[in-house]
Amino acid sequence: MSSANHYECLVKVEVNFLPEQSDVEQNRYAFAYHVTITNTGNIAAQLVSRHWIIAEANGEQQEVKGLGVVGDQPLLNPGESYEYTSGTVIGTPMGEMYGSYQMIAEDGTQFDAIIPTFALNMPRVLH
DSSP states (O other): OOGGGTSOEEEEEEEEEOGGGOBGGGTBEEEEEEEEEEEOSSSOEEEEEEEEEEEETTSOEEEEEEESBTTBOOEEOTTOEEEEEEEEEESSSEEEEEEEEEEEETTSOEEEEEEEEEEEEOTTSOO
C-alpha cells in the first residue's frame, strides 16, 4: 500500500460576510468562515497547528500561526471530520485566505493539510 494515501485530509470552507460586525466607512469588513476537516487517509492524525495567509485587495497581507484551532487540537480517525467556525476582519471589501494545518499521524509522521484559497467578498462588490 502506498504511503501517499496514509496522510491526507480534505479541507472545505464556507464563508459569510458579517454586515453587523462590519463598518464600511471605517474600512472594516468582517467575515465568518466555517471549516470542515476530514481525514481521508487511512491512519489517525491530530491537528497540531495552523498557518494562514490573509490577503486584502490592496496587497496587504497578514500571516497567522498558532497552535490548534479555536483552542482545540482534534484527533481525527480515518473518515472522521472536525468542524469549527472562526472569523477575520480585513480592511478592504474583497480579499482571500489560504494556508495549511500541520498534522501528526499516530505513527509520528508529520504532514500538512492544505487549506485551499477561498474568497472574502462583501456582497454586491462584484458585478
